[in-house]
Amino acid sequence: MKLLEERILAEGIAENQDVLRVDGFLNHQVDPILMEAVAKDFAEHFKNEGITKVITIESSGIAPALLTAKELGVELIIMKKQPSKVLYKDLFQTVVASFTKDTSYELTMSKKFLDENDHVLIIDDFLAYGEAAAGAIRLVRMAHATIAGVGILIEKTFQDGRAKVKENGVNVYSQVKIKKLAEGVIELEQ
């Protein structure tokens, strides 16, 4: 996705071999025009899949996921992160480890919003080790819904996320693939 690649190369900040900061246009300050272009690309890619809902995880995925849902004419579900392990009877819950932040959290979704007639698209900003995507897949399947795919803005192909998602029998479509990061260096896959 050319427009997103250009922004990453122009404004992304590679802090080290693991961390790419995209605070200026995606995570902290958000460019609505870029988000709309990203959303149109996802919608074009998944338009024939019969998507009934778009799913994302709070909070960096909300902006692109909302506009993708709008393009596809469906509603968005925002899965919530909660720190505590309290169990609620009206929620699906699963533990997600975050390698990037060296912590874990409880990912939750209300039981009300998905059922076996739903076929969903999961959208997230980054794919690194795939733990968040795998958690989202678990919650969708607890609701007996099916999954058309995972749509990612920025995939770090030098980490294991794609394999983790594929293990779960789900395809990944990523708009930009990064094969290497180092301080001040961003190498894209062509």
Added chain:
Amino acid sequence: MKLLEERILAEGIAENQDVLRVDGFLNHQVDPILMEAVAKDFAEHFKNEGITKVITIESSGIAPALLTAKELGVELIIMKKQPSKVLYKDLFQTVVASFTKDTSYELTMSKKFLDENDHVLIIDDFLAYGEAAAGAIRLVRMAHATIAGVGILIEKTFQDGRAKVKENGVNVYSQVKIKKLAEGVIELEQ
């Protein structure tokens, strides 16, 4: 804002005298069509104010704020909540008490994205006691930017939020005003 009022009356769940759940169309499942209507209403109200950025607080305000920014042709800044009190030199930080959740958090914003030439619109989903809005106002002013107003989807007029924002010299525009909640009861101001 008639469309939002109708959805609140049809699908909102008043749990008790304080809590209105709007999980089905705003907070957890999000209706992009409704969000676009809400955004157009905010944009219409603030169109002559010379807004340069829209600001919101993660994560329930992101959807309406993103579309408002898009309508106004400006970028969105998402203020972040962090639990710890660690100080970072590249962030503005302020403590926000949450009466609704009986806790407090550190609200943060990068120093990079606002300066004295900015005139911002702050968008949030709920106005209750006004602590979050007042925190956002403090951060905007730390950046020496000015504030056109606070745009709120749902104001609980029986709590003190509006007074708290006005104390700070900022105007509130709210789309729906709720004057009373009780279990199963939602009373709107006309």
